[in-house]
Amino acid sequence: MFQIIGIVLLFALVFGSYVISGGKFEVILHALPHEMMAIGGAGVAAYLISNSTSVLKSTFGGLAKAFAGPKWKRADYKDLLSLLFQLTKTMKSKGVIALESHIEKPAESTIFQKYPKVLKDHFATDFICDTLRMMTMNLEDPHQIEDAMEKQLEKHHHEALGTPHALQNLADALPALGIVAAVLGVIKTMGSITEPPEILGGMIGGALVGTFLGVFLAYGLVGPLAARLKSIVDEEGAFYKIIQSVLVAHLHGNAAQISVEIGRGDIPSAAQPSFIEMEEALQAAPTEA
Template sequence: MFGVLGIVLTLVMVFGGYALSGGKMGVILHALPFEMMIIGGAAVGSYILSNSGAVLKHTGPALVRAFKGPVWQAGDHEDLLCLMFQLLRLARSNPVELEEHIENPESSEIFKIYPRILAHHEAVSIIADTLRSTSLNYDDPYQVEDVLGKRIALIREEQMHVPHALQSMADALPALGIVAAVLGVIKTMGSIDKPPEVLGEMIGSALVGTFLGVFLAYGLVAPLAQRLGDVCKHDMSFFDVIKSVMVASLHQHATNLCVEVGRQSAPEDVRPSFVTLENALRDIKRAA
């Protein structure tokens, strides 16, 4: 919602200010299709050339994600902490029964309570793999923390591929605008014998290329890349919560304390309150 509002506001202010100052929109509208073909086509072509198939495949969904916002909300972090509480409590009371849940999460009655988490393969995989490792006596807190840190860093790097690619495109757009402008000047020089009013219009059309390259770079693509990067970083905090709870558990802290460590590691805007989480855990204990 705010992304669309930002784009609309940018377009209205730029072109509205131009029109109100006496600028002729006809010059821009006449040159726009051709300049967009040159600049936009070159930008897309270079984007395809410089990125892998995986990045290209994820670009569309990533752009949608930039407008929709983070995947994980406050309720999801509360659900995650409740899920971790149930799994850790089971791991300490009945490790054999825990194996059924981590080997087949899709059929686990515990995981089924939290369908949004269950539907996220990477989150479930991290939880199950870490619990499986600890059940096999790979339970050194510092080693597990290091392994989890490297795995999460790898996910973070993959998540940031599209934002970085978009930022590279934004960096290239002003230069592509100059290319379009130079082509416009070449065209104008080929018509140097035309009347001044014709030459003026042709020069104006050429300058539209420079304007368009800079405008697309700093008015649309770069902010979009920044927004997508922020969304990716925000969602990555979900995995940091998992790591915090797991490491605290390996230090043999009480299960409630492990969950509280995870709660405090969540970003403030999605962090459930202590009272809310405590009530949720109390309900789980009553239902057990």
């Protein structure tokens, strides 16, 4: 919502100030199609050249996410902690054998099925199951498991940042592409140097539209969207960091509820449930028969 409001304000204030100061839209509208073809076309071409197939496929989804916001909400964090609580409690009270059926086929697990949104996230599910599987293999060095988890998190986060980095690179390139379009307009103007001043003035003004568009698109639209998407990816990364915190705390011998409380501390403040809320959620969580 705020992103849409920001875009409306951007266009209203920039072009409103232009009109109030006596500017005429005819010059911009006349040059806009050609300048946008040069700048936008060059930008899209550069984006295709510089990025991998996976980044290209995720671009539209990333732009949609920049408007929709992080997918993990307050209730999802409570669900994640409740899931981890039940898994670690099962492992501690019933042993490794009782846990194997849940981590080998999580889609069929009665514990995972209670939290469909977490189960639907393949990385979160695999991350939990792979880590618990390492624990069941008697790999009991907490630091070794923590290092393995850290590497997985870094890899996933690096890949998730591919789209915002690509958009930021595009934003950095747009002002220069605007200059390219403007230079072409100047070349065209110089080829018509014998025309009267009023015609030359219009041609020069049209050429400068290219510089304006490049800077406007870079710092008004693409750059802010890239920054917004990066902040969302960082916030969503905290969701997976909680998994690491809880499971490492469990590996250090803490009780399931203590491990969950350690993980609760890593939740972003805006979505963090209180201690009482989390305690009520754990009490309300269904228990295994």
